[in-house]
Amino acid sequence: MKFVRNIEIFFEKYIEGFFNRQFSSSLQPAEIARQLAREMENERTVGVSHVYVPNHYTVYINAQDFERLEPYAAAVCGDLSAYLSEESRSKGYTMAGSPKIELFSDDKLTGQTFRIISSFTEAPYEEPDQTATDASNPGDTRIFNKLDQPALLIHPPQKLLHALLTVIDGLDAGLKVECSTNRVNIGRRNTNELPLSDMNTSRLHAYIVYEDNNHVIHDARSLNGTYVGDHRITHKQLNSGDKIKVGNTVILYEVK
Numbered sequence: 001m002k003f004v005r006n007i008e009i010f011f012e013k014y015i016e017g018f019f020n021r022q023f024s025s026s027l028q029p030a031e032i033a034r035q036l037a038r039e040m041e042n043e044r045t046v047g048v049s050h051v052y053v054p055n056h057y058t059v060y061i062n063a064q065d066f067e068r069l070e071p072y073a074a075a076v077c078g079d080l081s082a083y084l085s086e087e088s089r090s091k092g093y094t095m096a097g098s099p100k101i102e103l104f105s106d107d108k109l110t111g112q113t114f115r116i117i118s119s120f121t122e123a124p125y126e127e128p129d130q131t132a133t134d135a136s137n138p139g140d141t142r143i144f145n146k147l148d149q150p151a152l153l154i155h156p157p158q159k160l161l162h163a164l165l166t167v168i169d170g171l172d173a174g175l176k177v178e179c180s181t182n183r184v185n186i187g188r189r190n191t192n193e194l195p196l197s198d199m200n201t202s203r204l205h206a207y208i209v210y211e212d213n214n215h216v217i218h219d220a221r222s223l224n225g226t227y228v229g230d231h232r233i234t235h236k237q238l239n240s241g242d243k244i245k246v247g248n249t250v251i252l253y254e255v256k
Helices: 002-016 018-022 029-042 063-090 131-135
Strands: 056-061 100-105 114-119 163-169 176-179 184-187 206-211 214-219 226-228 231-233 235-237 243-246 249-255
Touching: 029 056, 029 063, 029 114, 056 063, 063 100, 184 243, 214 226, 231 235
Parallel strands: 056 100
Antiparallel strands: 056 114, 163 176, 163 249, 184 206, 206 214, 214 235, 226 231, 226 243, 243 249
């Protein structure tokens, strides 16, 4: 009953309260909440004994709605995170910590349309099933083949990937930023991790995320596209030495 009441409070706040009066003709946080819940459902991963759901959600909304919501972005994202966490727990899903929700503007979106990208910032870890061990008689002698040893002994953890992004051509030549497990946003917006002066780039042109011990670059529906080498991409796993082109800017990706 506590979960149901928390959800009721959330929707009362955003449908009947201050935000409804403030943004009566535009996108409501409650609409984002519903779509986040659908995204979580659609992207769930079934393990041996758990159902895992993404813990990172990026919400893109149109520029006008973003300007209206930006002063309250931290509060809205905090409430959306609490809502999604409750939704996950109520359905018995497993999530790596509290969900992180980020709100960005997308110049290509119009009206009340918005889009959500979800990801796992940590790979799901499946705990060993203890049922067989618990059911065994403590006095029994059990013999195991070496192949039955835990997978972590056969496949040791991979080293954390560290890379460097360096602007090698364009107005911002020489600009550098480190790239590890953190998300790196690229574009004209001055709050990006890699902010560019190039007017041929979008405010949020592309972003790099850490997935399965690799760095993957995603085009953020930019106007002029994102290129790796000579190929325009929507998303691509990066290799050391790759050259990323956004607008008139070229960025070198190098693994340390």
